[in-house]
Amino acid sequence: MSLAVTAAVADPDLLFFPWDTPLEEWPEDIIVALPRGISRHIVRFVSINGVIHAVKEIEEHFAKREYQLLLELTALGIPSVEATAVVSGRVDKQGEALPAALITKHLEFSLPYRAVFSSTPRPDTAIRLLDALTLLFVRLHSVGFSWNDCSLSNTLFRRDAGAFAAYLVDAETGDIHPKLSDGQRAYDIDTAVLNVTGELMDLQAGGRLPDAVDPIPVGLSLRARYERLWGVLNTPVLIDNNNRTPLDQHIRRLNSMGFDVAEIRMASLDDGKQLVNITAKVVDAGHHARRLIRLTGLDVEENQARRLLNDLDGYRATTAPTQSEEIVAHRWVMEVFEPIVMAVPQELRRKLEPAEIFHEVLEHRWFMAEKQGRQIDIEEAVAAYIRDVLSNKPDEAAVFGSANSSDDTIEMEAIKFD
Numbered sequence: 001m002s003l004a005v006t007a008a009v010a011d012p013d014l015l016f017f018p019w020d021t022p023l024e025e026w027p028e029d030i031i032v033a034l035p036r037g038i039s040r041h042i043v044r045f046v047s048i049n050g051v052i053h054a055v056k057e058i059e060e061h062f063a064k065r066e067y068q069l070l071l072e073l074t075a076l077g078i079p080s081v082e083a084t085a086v087v088s089g090r091v092d093k094q095g096e097a098l099p100a101a102l103i104t105k106h107l108e109f110s111l112p113y114r115a116v117f118s119s120t121p122r123p124d125t126a127i128r129l130l131d132a133l134t135l136l137f138v139r140l141h142s143v144g145f146s147w148n149d150c151s152l153s154n155t156l157f158r159r160d161a162g163a164f165a166a167y168l169v170d171a172e173t174g175d176i177h178p179k180l181s182d183g184q185r186a187y188d189i190d191t192a193v194l195n196v197t198g199e200l201m202d203l204q205a206g207g208r209l210p211d212a213v214d215p216i217p218v219g220l221s222l223r224a225r226y227e228r229l230w231g232v233l234n235t236p237v238l239i240d241n242n243n244r245t246p247l248d249q250h251i252r253r254l255n256s257m258g259f260d261v262a263e264i265r266m267a268s269l270d271d272g273k274q275l276v277n278i279t280a281k282v283v284d285a286g287h288h289a290r291r292l293i294r295l296t297g298l299d300v301e302e303n304q305a306r307r308l309l310n311d312l313d314g315y316r317a318t319t320a321p322t323q324s325e326e327i328v329a330h331r332w333v334m335e336v337f338e339p340i341v342m343a344v345p346q347e348l349r350r351k352l353e354p355a356e357i358f359h360e361v362l363e364h365r366w367f368m369a370e371k372q373g374r375q376i377d378i379e380e381a382v383a384a385y386i387r388d389v390l391s392n393k394p395d396e397a398a399v400f401g402s403a404n405s406s407d408d409t410i411e412m413e414a415i416k417f418d
Contacts, residue, residue: 006064007085008071013048014103019090022098023057034106045106052106053084060088060100062172067102069145069171076143079136080168081107081156107167110156113199117208126200126213129157132166134225135280137192138233140168146184149173151195185230193222229280237276243375244314247276248366251310254280260288261310264317276317295329298337300355307359311336336378343382344390351393361385 005014018026023042032045032052042057058066063086070083082105090098113129129152137150147154147168154170177184197219203209237250251261263279288305292298292312300308315336316328340361341354352360365381 002089003087004089005085005087006067008083011048011085014085014087017046017055019087019101020092020098022092023055023101048084048103052108054081054104054106056102056104057099058102058172060086063088063100063102066170066172069174069176070104072176073140073143073145073168073171078139078143078145078168079165080171081105104169107156107158107169110158110167112156113152114203114208116157117203122210126209126215126218129166130196130218130222130225132157133192133196134222134229136166136168137188137226138229140174141180141185141188141230142234144177144179146175146177146180146188147171147173148175148188148191149195150188150192152199153195189223189226192226193220196222233278233280237278238273239276239318240273244318245369245375247314247317248310250276250278251314254278255306255310260306261313264313264321266317266321274318295326296333296337298333298355300353304355304359307362308337308355311362340378340382343379344386348386348390351390357390360389364389 003015003019007014017030023044026044026046030046032047034045034052044055045052046055047053056063067083067086070080073080074082084103084105086100086102088100090100092098116125116129133150133152133155136155137147140147149170149172154168156167156169158165158167180188197216200209200213200215200219204213204215209215232250232253235250237246239247254261260280261278265277265279267275267277269275286302288309289300289302292300292305292309295312296308298305298308312329312332315332316323316325320328320331337358340358344357349357351357361378361382364385365376365378368376368381368384
């Protein structure tokens with residue numbers, strides 16, 4: 001047999017690794033020490049032209065099949081490791097055949113789930129990882145990929161610009177179809193629930209799971225999380241230019257499930273309405289505040305930033321979906337945020353900070369629309385909010401910022417305000 005390398009881009013350095021030696025016997029001086037997840041195959045990390053790669057020994061048929069699947073998933077924009085090459089035709093020094101090797105790029109800053117739990121994790125770590133896994137699971141199903149062995153072990157997790165992301169790392173058991181049937185999705189869900197519950201129980205047995213986390217209900221919750229997210233993400237929102245209420249309702253549903261808006265895509269229909277599709281993501285603390293200050297210069301609290309960004313994203317989807325985020329953000333500040341804040345009479349502006357006023361105006365419009373069953377113009381909402389809500393609020397700036405108040409007075413007033 002002769003050594004053969006299948007690769008999208010040929011790299012001569014691939015030829016100079018000890019392919020005639022079983023992977024588990026490769027010398028330490030060419031191995032890069034990185035945390036490895038549980039795998040049924042031998043896996044080692046090496047550096048190729050300064051880039052770290054994972055090398056997995058696997059039978060040639062399965063290596064080439066997984067290589068092709070990973071290329072397809074990458075082309076579809078699915079978060080997964082990137083396939084580099086397949087090395088086949090390996091024989092040892094005695095002439096005996098060795099398994100082929102699948103080579104993938106190592107995902108920088110990623111960790112297997114056991115490494116995430118190797119230190120002292122937060123009590124909600126398991127839930128947040130499960131949210132990220134669910135999102136990946138739904139995205140795979142949306143492009144017709146049946147994983148057939150979804151688990152935490154077959155996934156890598158990474159924080160990227162504040163976002164929690166799950167990446168498929170093992171596609172060996174997967175298949176791509178034009179569209180998955182309900183039965184195929186159900187089988188995949190059943191397998192995932194079984195695998196994830198077992199992995200969480202294993203963490204618990206090893207003392208790595210926080211005491212507050214019960215692995216069985218958490219693992220079983222994967223099914224409900226999947227079904228809710230699948231339903232929300234696969235139901236387009238129909239809106240018209242004068243009524244954004246359905247879009248706001250949809251975003252609220254995502255937020256209530258622990259997800260945030262990553263992308264909004266809109267298609268115009270012949271009757272003048274728009275069909276909106278939303279892509280969701282899981283984000284870490286502080287992400288919204290950082291994104292908002294980058295886009296608008298507004299420095300606000302995290303929950304305020306989330307609400308403002310939801311409005312900004314909705315504004316962009318309905319007014320200028322093809323323009324850059326930065327340009328639309330500038331217009332949103334000038335045409336939406338500032339007019340609402342400036343509509344508040346000068347004598348009432350000490351009641352709340354501008355971002356909180358903006359947030360409460362949007363909330364008030366929401367409740368008015370729900371109560372009256374109709375679209376509420378922003379001007380009507382602002383006037384009603386100032387008259388019925390803001391004018392009756394205590395002066396927050398005075399409560400917390402009076403230079404003449406003693407510490408005791410400030411504390412008492414704060415408690416009264418709460």
